[in-house]
Structures are given as C-alpha cells and as structure tokens.
Amino acid sequence: MKKLMQGFRIKSILLPSLSENYSYSPSKSLVSWIALYSTVSQKKAIAPKPQGGNSILANYLIGSFKFSKDKALSVSSKFSHCETLERPKQAVKFFRGLGFSNAHIRAIANGVPRLLFADTENTLKPKIEFFQELGLSGPLLGSFVSRTPCILYCSVERCLKPRINLIRNIFESDGRNRSIESVNDDLFKTITRCGRIVLAKHTLESNIQYLKSCGVVGSQLSSLLFRLPRIFSLKHDKLEEIVSRALAMNFTMGSRMLVHAIHSLSCMSSDTFKVKYGIYKAFGFSKEEIDLMFRKSPYIFGLSVETLRRKLEFLLNDLKLSRSVVVQFPGIMSLSFEERVAPRYKVLEILKLKGVLKKDPSLSRAMCLPEDKFLETYVQPFQSEAEELLLAYNGQILNT
Structure with missing residues (x-):
C-alpha cells in the first residue's frame, strides 16, 4: 500500500494541474486519488487536437x-512538416x-x-x-x-x-x-x-x-x-458465388458456355438478376424455359431492365411470336429490333402471306444472315414482290 501511495505522489509531481490544486495528504483516501487521476487522464485523452493544415501546401x-x-486541409495536415x-x-x-x-x-x-x-x-x-x-x-x-x-x-x-x-x-x-x-x-x-x-x-x-x-x-x-x-480481381468467395449461380441454372463444369455465363453474371448484382428473371416469368416463361434460354445465350440477361421488358413486349405482343420460338432462338433478344428484327420479320411475313416460299423460313437463320445475304435470299428472287418487300425492309410499312 505504501508503494502504491508513493506512486501516486510521483504522478502528482508529474501533473502540474493536479499538484497545483491538490496537495498530497496521506489522509486522503486511495479511492479519491484514483478518481482524481482517472478524471485528469480522461480529459487529456479527449482533448481536441489542433486543427488546420499546412497553409502553403493547402493553397498549392x-x-x-x-x-x-x-x-486540401485534410491532406496538408498530414504533411505539416513540409516547409x-x-x-x-x-x-x-x-x-x-x-x-x-x-x-x-x-x-x-x-x-x-x-x-x-x-x-x-x-x-x-x-x-x-x-x-x-x-x-x-x-x-x-x-x-x-x-x-x-x-x-x-x-x-x-x-x-x-x-x-x-x-x-x-x-x-x-x-x-x-x-x-x-x-x-x-x-x-x-x-x-x-x-x-x-x-x-x-x-x-x-x-x-x-x-x-x-x-x-x-x-x-x-x-x-x-x-x-x-476485373473478374480476376474479385474476392475469391465472390467469384465462387457467381459460378454457383451459373451451376444452379444447369451449366456444367467444363461446359464451353460456362465462361459466357460467368461473364454475364459478373456484370450484374444478384438482385438485378432476380429482377430480370422475374420479367421473363411475368411474360409467361417457366423456370425451365428461362434457364434453357440462358444456357443457349447467356448475354440475354445483359440487357437493361427497361430494354428487356420492351423487347419481350415487342416480340410477344406486337410480332405475335410464340414463347416457344423465343425459347428456341433466345439470341434474337440481343439483336437490334429497329434495324434488324422488325424489318426482316415483316419481309418474312409478306413472303409467307403470298405463299411464294416452299417452306417456312428459319427465323434464326434469317435474323443472323449478313444484310447482303438476307436481301439475296429473301428479296431478290421475288421480282414481282420486290418493291413491296423493300418497302417493308426499309421500315415504311412496318405497321401494316
């Protein structure tokens, strides 16, 4: 106890603010000295640090x-030694x-x-x-x-x-x-x-x-x-989570399409993916159909929410395509509707309506052909209908 009291006496010497106002007295209780020392220490700990940085550096x-x-003040305060x-x-x-x-x-x-x-x-x-x-x-x-x-x-x-x-x-x-x-x-x-x-x-x-x-x-x-x-700089558990989401949609390890699924899924949050998934379901697609479309064309989920909704509306309600056609050829979602899908679809519809085709054309093939090949296959051979077909192709009678 005596050594402890001596220690507090030394502290009082080192702390002027404490020794000036309180003279040491053995009669004071140990508890009082501990409380006093604790209060002074706390005040020192919470004393605000001087603000303001290096004005020369801050102005620079x-x-x-x-x-x-x-x-500028925040940065310059860290280099206060800079003169x-x-x-x-x-x-x-x-x-x-x-x-x-x-x-x-x-x-x-x-x-x-x-x-x-x-x-x-x-x-x-x-x-x-x-x-x-x-x-x-x-x-x-x-x-x-x-x-x-x-x-x-x-x-x-x-x-x-x-x-x-x-x-x-x-x-x-x-x-x-x-x-x-x-x-x-x-x-x-x-x-x-x-x-x-x-x-x-x-x-x-x-x-x-x-x-x-x-x-x-x-x-x-x-x-x-x-x-x-940036995929390679992701935290490892984040990358594993992306792969797990792909596997949940029936991709398999070693599949040549898995890398495309990883690419597509890494470009959106899981919440955004759920929203897009919900849009497909709202248009009547089943889980099995959505998963199948994603395995065929993983980038169909790369569209914005608004674009995705608009394209499905156009395909299913305006062009009256069946869901089975979209499931069979999901890549159509990635094509430009204004420049490719709508005009080519109208050309095919006119040809089918006039009965000049021997068999129904493949929608996927017609949509994927280069422009010159499309015209060569579906416009040039039909001279009597060529003018009408070209008008449709150029978008002048898309709404008829």
Missing part, C-alpha cells in the same frame, strides 16, 4: 489541383516530362496525395521505367497510372514483374500461337483496363486456378481475362 493543392478546401513545395513541384515536373496531362496529374494527386512527396529517382522512376519497357508511354501510361496511382508504390521485383509475367503467361499459353507483339498488345490493353489485377497477386493467382478447375482454360481463359479483367 487548391490552386494547382482544384482540391476542395476541406480536402517548402520543392518535392511536390519535382513530382509534377517529373510526370509532365513523361507526357502526363494535367487531368492525369490531378487524378494521381487526388488518389494518392503522398505521391507528391515521393522520391522521384528512387520511388517513381523505377516503376515508370518498368512500364515503359512494356511499351506503355505518354498519355497511355498517364491514363494507366492515374487510374491506379498506388501501383507506383509496388516493388518492381517482388510485385510488378511476377504479376505481369503471370498475366502474360495466360496469353502466351492459350494455344493460339500468336506473335510476341500480339501478346504484348493484349497485355497492355488488359492492365490498362483494370490496373487492380496487378495489385492483388494472391487474388489473381487464386482466381486463375479456380477458373481452370471449372474448365475455363486456354483461349477461353485468355479471352475472359482480356474482355473482363
């Missing part, structure tokens, strides 16, 4: 990069010398402000040179860096090279035997579309291995990486 950020006042603008001006000069636009530099400063204080020779230059060796330069390099500025803090040897090589290997080993120039071109476009995949090595490796285990290999894997690289 506002004037040069259009920062808001709050943003001059030498480092930021060096960084800006460095980026401008690379051909970066003011918009690129502003995005870098806004995204990762500490890059303005980075050592240009030892921190920035090695990463820039690495990307220049890959073929990125000027505005293209500026666009890439400004979208993912934190990439300039990655180690070239430990991070950038291994991840870039991992991505390049997918393009090199996809079985298409392409030239180095073609592989590099795909590599550049991929990392500029989604720089995040270069930042997450373990996620990238894990997702590549998982997709391969699902049967997405070779050219399918490289095509998915090229077209939608």
Whole structure:
C-alpha cells in the first residue's frame, strides 16, 4: 500500500494541474486519488487536437489541383512538416516530362496525395521505367497510372514483374500461337483496363486456378481475362458465388458456355438478376424455359431492365411470336429490333402471306444472315414482290 501511495505522489509531481490544486495528504483516501487521476487522464485523452493544415501546401493543392478546401486541409495536415513545395513541384515536373496531362496529374494527386512527396529517382522512376519497357508511354501510361496511382508504390521485383509475367503467361499459353507483339498488345490493353489485377497477386493467382478447375482454360481463359479483367480481381468467395449461380441454372463444369455465363453474371448484382428473371416469368416463361434460354445465350440477361421488358413486349405482343420460338432462338433478344428484327420479320411475313416460299423460313437463320445475304435470299428472287418487300425492309410499312 505504501508503494502504491508513493506512486501516486510521483504522478502528482508529474501533473502540474493536479499538484497545483491538490496537495498530497496521506489522509486522503486511495479511492479519491484514483478518481482524481482517472478524471485528469480522461480529459487529456479527449482533448481536441489542433486543427488546420499546412497553409502553403493547402493553397498549392487548391490552386494547382482544384482540391476542395476541406480536402486540401485534410491532406496538408498530414504533411505539416513540409516547409517548402520543392518535392511536390519535382513530382509534377517529373510526370509532365513523361507526357502526363494535367487531368492525369490531378487524378494521381487526388488518389494518392503522398505521391507528391515521393522520391522521384528512387520511388517513381523505377516503376515508370518498368512500364515503359512494356511499351506503355505518354498519355497511355498517364491514363494507366492515374487510374491506379498506388501501383507506383509496388516493388518492381517482388510485385510488378511476377504479376505481369503471370498475366502474360495466360496469353502466351492459350494455344493460339500468336506473335510476341500480339501478346504484348493484349497485355497492355488488359492492365490498362483494370490496373487492380496487378495489385492483388494472391487474388489473381487464386482466381486463375479456380477458373481452370471449372474448365475455363486456354483461349477461353485468355479471352475472359482480356474482355473482363476485373473478374480476376474479385474476392475469391465472390467469384465462387457467381459460378454457383451459373451451376444452379444447369451449366456444367467444363461446359464451353460456362465462361459466357460467368461473364454475364459478373456484370450484374444478384438482385438485378432476380429482377430480370422475374420479367421473363411475368411474360409467361417457366423456370425451365428461362434457364434453357440462358444456357443457349447467356448475354440475354445483359440487357437493361427497361430494354428487356420492351423487347419481350415487342416480340410477344406486337410480332405475335410464340414463347416457344423465343425459347428456341433466345439470341434474337440481343439483336437490334429497329434495324434488324422488325424489318426482316415483316419481309418474312409478306413472303409467307403470298405463299411464294416452299417452306417456312428459319427465323434464326434469317435474323443472323449478313444484310447482303438476307436481301439475296429473301428479296431478290421475288421480282414481282420486290418493291413491296423493300418497302417493308426499309421500315415504311412496318405497321401494316
């Protein structure tokens, strides 16, 4: 007890505010001293920190990069030790010398402000040179860096090279035997579309291995990486959830269509997918029919909710197509109704009405033919009806 009281006496010496107002007295209870010390400690803990940033830096950020006042003060407060603008001006000069636009530099400063204080020779230059060796330069390099500025803090040897090589290997080993120039071109476009995949090595490796285990290999894997690289930066459980949704619609592991389902499902939330699924059901399609259409043409769910509703309305109510025809040829949902579906359907209807066809034409074949082939097959052979057919095809009698 005596040692404990001595400890409190020492504390009173170290705390002027406490010792000036209260003289130490052994007669005071231990509880009183503990309560008093606790109160003083709490006041010190909750004392507000001084506000306000580095005014020199704040004004520079506002004037040069259009920062808001709050943003400028917030950033400058983290660099209160900065007494001059030498480092930021060096960084800006460095980026401008690379051909970066003011918009690129502003995005870098806004995204990762500490890059303005980075050592240009030892921190920035090695990463820039690495990307220049890959073929990125000027505005293209500026666009890439400004979208993912934190990439300039990655180690070239430990991070950038291994991840870039991992991505390049997918393009090199996809079985298409392409030239180095073609592989590099795909590599550049991929990392500029989604720089995040270069930042997450373990996620990238894990997702590549998982997709391969699902049967997405070779050219399918490289095509998915090229077209939608952000899939490879998803959290692993999110990617597994997307694949599970595809399997629930009777896709199978190793199916050539599975990669298209993954692509389509990854472009919308599960809630949006449910809304679109509900629209098909509202038009009378059964679950089995919807799943079958999705397996045949996974991108039919890529339409917006309003476009999907409008196209089904047109097919089923205006053109009077049966649901079985749409189920048989779901790809029709992905075609332009104004430029292709409506005019071609009218031409086919006129030909059937006049009885000049030996057999009913295949709707899917007629819709998928190039324009010159369609005219060659369904207009030119019927000279007596050609004028009427062309009028229908050009949209002048679509409502008759």
